[in-house]
Amino acid sequence: MAIKxxxxxxxxKRGSVVSVTDLLSQSGVDLRALSIAETQDLGILRLIVNxxxxxxxxxxxxxxxxxxxxxxxxxxxxxxxxxxxxxxxxDRADINVEYLYAFLARTERHAYLVLRVEDNAAAExxxxxxxxxxxxxxDISKL
Amino acid sequence: MAxxxxxxxxxxxxxxxxxxxxxEKLVRQVKHVYENVAYYRDLMDKKGVTPDDIHGIEDLHKxxxxxxxxxxxxxPYGLLAKPLEDCVRIQSTSGTxxxxxxxxxxxxxxxxxxxxxxxxxxxxxxxxKDVCQVAYGYGLFTGGPGLNxxxxxxxxxxxxxxxxxxxxxxxxxxxxxxxxxxxTPSYAAYIGESLKEMGYKPEDIPLKAGIFGAEPWTEEMRRxxxxxxxxxxxxxxxxxxxxxxxxxxxxxxxxGMHVNEDHFYAEIIDPETGEVLPEGSKxxxxxxxxxxxxxxxxxYRTRDICVLSRKKxxxxxxxxxxxxxxxxxxxxxxxxxxxxxxxxxxxxLLNEGYQxxxxxxxxxxxNNDTFDVNVEMTPExxxxxxxDVVAMExxxxxxxxxxxxxxxxxxxxxxxxxxxxxxxxxxxxxxxxLV
Ligand SMILES: [Zn+2]
Numbered sequence: 001m002a003i004k005x006x007x008x009x010x011x012x013k014r015g016s017v018v019s020v021t022d023l024l025s026q027s028g029v030d031l032r033a034l035s036i037a038e039t040q041d042l043g044i045l046r047l048i049v050n051x052x053x054x055x056x057x058x059x060x061x062x063x064x065x066x067x068x069x070x071x072x073x074x075x076x077x078x079x080x081x082x083x084x085x086x087x088x089x090x091d092r093a094d095i096n097v098e099y100l101y102a103f104l105a106r107t108e109r110h111a112y113l114v115l116r117v118e119d120n121a122a123a124e125x126x127x128x129x130x131x132x133x134x135x136x137x138x139d140i141s142k143l
Numbered sequence: 144m145a146x147x148x149x150x151x152x153x154x155x156x157x158x159x160x161x162x163x164x165x166x167e168k169l170v171r172q173v174k175h176v177y178e179n180v181a182y183y184r185d186l187m188d189k190k191g192v193t194p195d196d197i198h199g200i201e202d203l204h205k206x207x208x209x210x211x212x213x214x215x216x217x218x219p220y221g222l223l224a225k226p227l228e229d230c231v232r233i234q235s236t237s238g239t240x241x242x243x244x245x246x247x248x249x250x251x252x253x254x255x256x257x258x259x260x261x262x263x264x265x266x267x268x269x270x271x272k273d274v275c276q277v278a279y280g281y282g283l284f285t286g287g288p289g290l291n292x293x294x295x296x297x298x299x300x301x302x303x304x305x306x307x308x309x310x311x312x313x314x315x316x317x318x319x320x321x322x323x324x325x326x327t328p329s330y331a332a333y334i335g336e337s338l339k340e341m342g343y344k345p346e347d348i349p350l351k352a353g354i355f356g357a358e359p360w361t362e363e364m365r366r367x368x369x370x371x372x373x374x375x376x377x378x379x380x381x382x383x384x385x386x387x388x389x390x391x392x393x394x395x396x397x398x399g400m401h402v403n404e405d406h407f408y409a410e411i412i413d414p415e416t417g418e419v420l421p422e423g424s425k426x427x428x429x430x431x432x433x434x435x436x437x438x439x440x441x442x443y444r445t446r447d448i449c450v451l452s453r454k455k456x457x458x459x460x461x462x463x464x465x466x467x468x469x470x471x472x473x474x475x476x477x478x479x480x481x482x483x484x485x486x487x488x489x490x491x492l493l494n495e496g497y498q499x500x501x502x503x504x505x506x507x508x509x510n511n512d513t514f515d516v517n518v519e520m521t522p523e524x525x526x527x528x529x530x531d532v533v534a535m536e537x538x539x540x541x542x543x544x545x546x547x548x549x550x551x552x553x554x555x556x557x558x559x560x561x562x563x564x565x566x567x568x569x570x571x572x573x574x575x576x577l578v
Binding site: 010042044046 | 520522526529532533555556560
């Protein structure tokens, strides 16, 4: 059920992120979401793309350290309080969220939430139990 | 395990007796050198020391050092202490780093050197019943001739194969049932692989022990060789300047090498100040030949960094033990007053599961040394969580602190981002020298 997140290790210096996004756009890969975590020295880019296979190949060929992991994708109505509601559901089930980021679709009036948790299946089951719609890689590539 | 000694009286001598023996030999040796080696006499005169000032080992520190540079200056005959007509052989280094070292031997020098190698073979379990295959190079290199002579002295059947021609090595090894193999550790590993490729299992060959030296090797390599050949692998240390292999050798305990200190007196000094350091300190290894006639080097600085220990050894030998050298003084850095060797950092990285792809950056900010270690992240350890990366950096810094005694700032960096020059990674950037 989960969606694929591409994790890229870069140095925290000017141009690092642009080099990655440039490579992807030149290869025809569309970026759906991008989040950066950084320390003084390094950056960890987390990407959701429409074609994770191509993205992984292109970045690896260019010497990047890549890790593809499964994360939970949730569709939520673009309305106040919806994000809080999703998080409370997880919190009540004692599921710790390591990090999260959100993105909007171009056409629909919905937001999408990417959640990194320890146990994807557990998170997915409580979210869908609470009426949230989960998304898959197939959904992502159609966005 | 029952212990055999080649020269039990010496190898298990009480420490105070050994010291008396060394003292007596040193007094005699200093006279011999002073009278016959003008080069060293000049060094002693400059320091204001005469043979009369040397009454025993306790006076050794008064003598001047000899370095590789002295050997270069005095090439070829400047350090010779016997007439050439009394010499029977030379051995030589390859000369890959600067001018070659040529060492001279009288027949007595060769006898004592071969005794040292015989002690090593015996400590590895060798007796006259053994078949000893010597796959070190024969010729100018000391490896082949040294172990060959030692093997004769023990009374082994000696197979003088020299190095190379692996197929022939294996044929002799299997046909004649070699039980002891002497060669470089990398060649031993190669023979092990070749045997496996040819379909041999370790139990198919009668080999039981190996004596490996002449190049740096790790504990991991030792385990690999022991497994692939089904043997116990023993380390041996030596250098052409003092004689060759057999200056120090490993026993069944495999926790360091016993120095043949009745012939070679070992000191550890601070490579910066030349001061002699107490037992257990890490510093530069210095050897004094107590018996050599033709080429007797006094206080020769090996540039090897090492530690000496007089802890009791389970093999019963009382000879002082030296650890495997942990680096070269040439590579040493002094950071916040502490000696740091890149090889120590490499050891920690390998222990912690990293590749040895690293770079040390030292700088001085407001009169304080900064010490940064950049390490390339590996695909196995890469994670998407910053907290994990920070924890990994912290844990690695802790391991480095334990090894080095000072705290580095560790930075994990993407693969292949460490500056390379002509394909070789630049390991040390010392910006303090640029000021
Ligand atoms: Zn021992």
